[in-house]
Amino acid sequence: MNTPDSSQGAERIDLLRAAMRQQQIDALMIPSADPHLSEYLPERWQGREWASGFTGSVGTLIVTPECAGVWTDARYWTQAEQQLAGTGIQLMKLSSGASVQYVDWLASHLRAGQALAVDGAVLGLAIARLLQTALDAKNVRLRTDLDLLEHVWQDRPLLPAAPVYEHLPPYASKSRSGKLADLRSAMQQAGANRHLISTLDDIAYLFNLRGADVNFNPVFLAHALVTPTRATLYVADGKIAPELRAALAEEGIDVAPYASAAAALGALPADATVLLDPRRVTYGTRQWLPAKLKVVEAINPTTLAKSRKSEPDAIHVRAAMEQDGAALCEFFAWLEQTLANPARAALTEVEIDRQITAARARRPGFVSPSFATIAGFGANGAIMHYRATEARHAVIEGDGLLLIDSGGQYLGGTTDITRVVAVGSINDEQRRDFTLVLKGMIALSAARFPRGTRSPMLDAIARAPLWAEGLDFGHGTGHGVGYFLNVHEGPQSISPSSMPEPHTAMEPGMITSIEPGLYRPGRWGIRIENLVLNRAAGQTEFGEFLSFETLTLCPIDTRCIAPLLLRDDEKRWLNDYHATVRKRLSPLLSGAALDWLTTRTENL
Numbered sequence: 001m002n003t004p005d006s007s008q009g010a011e012r013i014d015l016l017r018a019a020m021r022q023q024q025i026d027a028l029m030i031p032s033a034d035p036h037l038s039e040y041l042p043e044r045w046q047g048r049e050w051a052s053g054f055t056g057s058v059g060t061l062i063v064t065p066e067c068a069g070v071w072t073d074a075r076y077w078t079q080a081e082q083q084l085a086g087t088g089i090q091l092m093k094l095s096s097g098a099s100v101q102y103v104d105w106l107a108s109h110l111r112a113g114q115a116l117a118v119d120g121a122v123l124g125l126a127i128a129r130l131l132q133t134a135l136d137a138k139n140v141r142l143r144t145d146l147d148l149l150e151h152v153w154q155d156r157p158l159l160p161a162a163p164v165y166e167h168l169p170p171y172a173s174k175s176r177s178g179k180l181a182d183l184r185s186a187m188q189q190a191g192a193n194r195h196l197i198s199t200l201d202d203i204a205y206l207f208n209l210r211g212a213d214v215n216f217n218p219v220f221l222a223h224a225l226v227t228p229t230r231a232t233l234y235v236a237d238g239k240i241a242p243e244l245r246a247a248l249a250e251e252g253i254d255v256a257p258y259a260s261a262a263a264a265l266g267a268l269p270a271d272a273t274v275l276l277d278p279r280r281v282t283y284g285t286r287q288w289l290p291a292k293l294k295v296v297e298a299i300n301p302t303t304l305a306k307s308r309k310s311e312p313d314a315i316h317v318r319a320a321m322e323q324d325g326a327a328l329c330e331f332f333a334w335l336e337q338t339l340a341n342p343a344r345a346a347l348t349e350v351e352i353d354r355q356i357t358a359a360r361a362r363r364p365g366f367v368s369p370s371f372a373t374i375a376g377f378g379a380n381g382a383i384m385h386y387r388a389t390e391a392r393h394a395v396i397e398g399d400g401l402l403l404i405d406s407g408g409q410y411l412g413g414t415t416d417i418t419r420v421v422a423v424g425s426i427n428d429e430q431r432r433d434f435t436l437v438l439k440g441m442i443a444l445s446a447a448r449f450p451r452g453t454r455s456p457m458l459d460a461i462a463r464a465p466l467w468a469e470g471l472d473f474g475h476g477t478g479h480g481v482g483y484f485l486n487v488h489e490g491p492q493s494i495s496p497s498s499m500p501e502p503h504t505a506m507e508p509g510m511i512t513s514i515e516p517g518l519y520r521p522g523r524w525g526i527r528i529e530n531l532v533l534n535r536a537a538g539q540t541e542f543g544e545f546l547s548f549e550t551l552t553l554c555p556i557d558t559r560c561i562a563p564l565l566l567r568d569d570e571k572r573w574l575n576d577y578h579a580t581v582r583k584r585l586s587p588l589l590s591g592a593a594l595d596w597l598t599t600r601t602e603n604l
Helices: 006-023 047-052 074-084 101-109 125-136 176-190 200-207 242-250 258-266 301-307 311-340 349-361 378-382 428-445 455-467 568-588 591-600
Strands: 027-030 060-063 068-072 090-093 115-117 141-143 194-197 223-226 231-234 253-256 273-276 294-297 366-369 374-377 400-406 408-410 417-423 448-450 478-480 489-494 511-514 517-520 524-527 530-540 543-550
Touching: 006 027, 006 047, 006 060, 027 047, 027 101, 047 060, 047 068, 060 101, 068 074, 068 101, 074 090, 090 101, 101 125, 125 141, 176 194, 176 200, 176 223, 176 301, 194 200, 200 223, 200 231, 200 301, 223 258, 231 258, 242 253, 253 258, 301 489, 311 349, 311 408, 311 417, 311 530, 311 568, 311 591, 349 366, 349 374, 349 400, 374 378, 378 400, 378 517, 378 524, 400 524, 417 524, 428 455, 428 511, 428 517, 428 524, 428 530, 428 543, 428 568, 455 478, 455 489, 489 511, 568 591
Parallel strands: 027 115, 068 090, 115 141, 194 273, 231 253, 273 294
Antiparallel strands: 027 060, 060 068, 194 223, 223 231, 366 408, 374 400, 400 417, 448 543, 478 489, 478 511, 511 530, 517 524, 530 543
16 A cells, blocks of 8 residues: 655545535544454555555544544554654544544534544444434534545555465364354353354454454454354455365355345344444444344453463463564574674664564464564664654664564464663663563562453553652553464453453453553663463462463563662562573574573573
8 A cells, every 4th residue: 555655645635625525524534444343454444544644553534624633642642743744634642542532522623514424334333322422412413324535545455355264273272163152152141143243353263264364463354143053254255265165064154245244134034133242343334234123232252252262272372482482582693693793784673574574484383473563773662653664764773772572473372572672782771761661560470360350450560660760651561462363352451541341351361461661752662571371370268369371482681671670579580581481492492592592591
């Protein structure tokens, strides 16, 4: 997709305004979404990026005749300021990633009788309801029948056409029939005899299928309808090979064209009771159902099921973490050798991305990166979702901190890790910042808590060492992670912007990131991230407790630590972690990578 420069961005906003005038629309909203509410979008639905030039994964573009703005949260403010400069599009700062302040803005800026257009096909049902309530109070019309991008985006990409394939045993530890039986039991308990699923990772999980329609996430575009006896996958023609289609049919799973889902749902019988998740379906998809049909709204049962990895899954994840850790050791050994070579060519952030991906690609079971690598040196490390490009990147030279946030998709698991390493000499302030972030990560990693604790409640544990010094960071502490699925998944979220609702409860088998940070704009950024697995931690008179098993295996750069700021128990945690890393990774390494591992895991 051609992302505009500042002049093109202004031109594209003008094209949208012309289409608005033609359709008698007073405001246009373009969310970062597709018909499946995906985090990472197929190019066809990257309309907000196409129109504004802002490439962050979260943001909402609103255009009126007088102004245009992108609403996004603190993770993207620096990036958005740079990318929106010169376009005439304002950065509108959200207080958190979960904020919907733009709804209040629309309600206060639109007048009675005016109209707001949003493509209903990509508008989340929950957001649509908030919008409708706010606009009704002002007598403003909400139009969801228009996709104005179709009028102005001349070379808009088509639907992706990558083939669908099976996620096979031993990595798929539970059969499709077993997962469908569990789902049907949950449907029955909810009083439903139909279940509509639109979220792509839920569908991939349920049917043990994977694809490549969305960058970094091994999923495919589809809707699914499950009944007590059969299930139907609505997938574009040609994506499922005849042999796989036949195997699915034998298991009671039909395949129908992607575009036929609307008509099929519209023809459901009057006695159907449909279970759907209002947070995981769009307004347009909800409108496919007959108005008088009985609907039960609840979280997708598969969202809960896939978050709780089985013990066989955990075994595969641990093996994937070992391969990932070994790849990282090879990469970091290469990095240190390269930086130490005075005759080398200039080393850029872009080359970091290439080298770390190449190291993973040499490992068995590797499929793809799990997200776009963030490699930020110096001031770029303070941009939370920074992405180096050939056109804009830093050369890694002199003194400073290099932040690298990366991950891989393996047949046996999904990885996500952030490390910060010293380049040249670093100062005491940088060591202090690094150590405070490390103290937060250790505190949460070592926590023990009652089973069922709402995940957002754990966030303060990681922030406490920073808060004590008057410091904080503008993103969540942790997110759920899929099993060879999306690197970000729910329902758990260790974040102050998440509501501590019942479905956010921590349960055994959940994999979550722990990634506190500290960012000093224009100077440096620090984030240290491991993935952890919820494990049983004993029963007391007060109930069942859980603790975290750290899954990620890669040294933490002790050159960046101020040892006097660590308590003895924190040093013990770090030394024990490094001993585990050395023991688990040494058999997979040799030569320079093994030497690097041995040096970087010495006791503090």
